[in-house]
Amino acid sequence: MREPRANPPAGPGRFKAGKVGEMERALSCTVRSAVAKACREERLPPAAAEAFEELGPAHLEVPRDRSKGDFATTAALRLAGPCGMPPRRIAEELEAGLDLSGLPVVRTEVAGPGFLNFHLAPGWLNDVVADIRRQGSAYGRSDLGRGVRVQVEFVSANPTGPLGVVNARAAAVGDTLASLLEATGFDVEREYYINDAGSQIDKLGRSVEARWLELQGLEASVPEGGYQGEYIIDIARAYEAERGEWARAADGEERVRDMARFAVERMVKTHREQLAEFGVEFDVWFSQARLMETGAVERTLADLEARGHTYRKDGAVWLRTTAFGDDKDRVLVKSDGEPTYVLPDIAYHRDKFSRGFRHVIDLLGPDHHGYVARLKAAVQALGYPEDALEILIVQVVRLVEGGRPARMSKRRGQIVPMEDLVEKVGRDAARFFFLMRSQDSHLDFDIDLARHRTADNPVYYVQYAHARISSILRQPEAAADVRAGAGPDELALLLEPSELALIRKLADLPEEVAGAALAREPHRLTRYAIELATAFHKFYDECRVLVDDRPLRRARLALADATRITLANVLALCGVSAPERM
């Protein structure tokens, strides 16, 4: 038996998840038989069967223009080369040999350069409405991940200052990516790495000390490269209240260490609270300082040396990262005997894999992309496969307000605090907007739009659809029929174009979830949510739900309810609320 892959392929080469995927599988089988048959009957050369096998499921697709059919195969186009025949000829041969028994196919046709299109009976998907209502909050999940353990590490902001908007973006993206992977059947842990060791922490301690001395009325200034923000003064004040007496009697260096420890604790606590407020909870908060206490750095260095990937030059210890694709070798231990920042990070990743994760995903900020090659090289030097570590870059956020880039805080320091943004636009809008763009592209965050409580704001547009459905389901005359549900005969009554389009959209959820998870593209979810809401609004506009005709009313109520469930599930993955009233 083949081992489940830690990161199955995202693109063609696999069947889709859900009901649509089942139909793809069935049609693919049919096409395959048709190829085999044509070969047996020598209407196609033997090479065709072989070439077809290499294609895998990729030959089946859903035409962009649905009027062309519900599915299409490009097999004939792809076999044209190997067969040495015109594609349309091949398509005709395949069509002639199709065995469609047991399939809801009403028509096939050869079209364009050699597509073979399948038109299905209009109601072929209607029973997903009942499926969705049965599955409830589980609808959309699949088991492609087979329980493989995956870690997603994200945010991991330095505990030396407040969280910025990029951290907020990373929080939204990382959390939703983790949720997507869970929904696709992976065993996921969310981890936050606390950089609570090293020279930055020392600087933090010295910055607090300077402010604290100033509070005593003494002459002092924040050291070169120290932290200037006003929050340092807040920390110094809090420190004075709790530890002031001790500090005045303490030795200078010991005091700096104590202040650093105090500041880190306080900072991390604030970060944790803000993230929780934002709907993001981590399974593990991993301390660099504690890792280093265990001797992990030394063991990692010894491991790398034992594996023969290090050498000495100019009094320093180097790691031969160029052997694994980096553009230059990296220093692990400086000539003064101190480790560089890389070594603890390598030790950290070694620790991750030693905890049993088959696949590790890091979300890094835009300033770290130069760092990807060396980290991936180091992981390989430790003997792990090249794709065991996956690094995604979360790009910068530019806030736009009043049509121009905004500066939201008068606080000193460059970053705009996450707090201010969330306070301004709300958690739902912030999370949704962060998910509207691919994480590796720069994001213009339109604050005015995010605050609109109207349809031009996508998050309200989607939430409104949910509230509107909830309102219908609340109607007194609906109650009994919502409970009764709709059987196959009733669901078969759903044949209006807007009903069929809505059902088709509902049926796409499992594949949207799996696709977004495997491609690491959480932004697809928001797009899907908007499309689903659009399909619903269109249905609502064209079809009255609470009609007198009882069977039809039951069917439409079931459809509305299935839409409500699907919207709620998508929004849950996004970390956005699904209100019943607005």
Added chain:
RNA sequence: GCGCCUAUAGCUCAGUGGAUAGAGCACCGGCCUCCGGAGCCGGGAGCGCAGGUUCGAGUCCUGCUAGGCGCACCA
């Protein structure tokens, strides 16, 4: 100088090698005897440039141009 990312509609962005390249915003014009009008319908224009691979390229490869970011025995 080297490396990474980006280049699609006026703006912000989607677009898994397939048929006539999509959405939102902005702009203009329609639709409320009815389940929430926070809704629906209609209206324009576009793949930076030049080659290449392919039956087929916005998508893959090379070069160029223009933006963004990164290049330490700093973290």
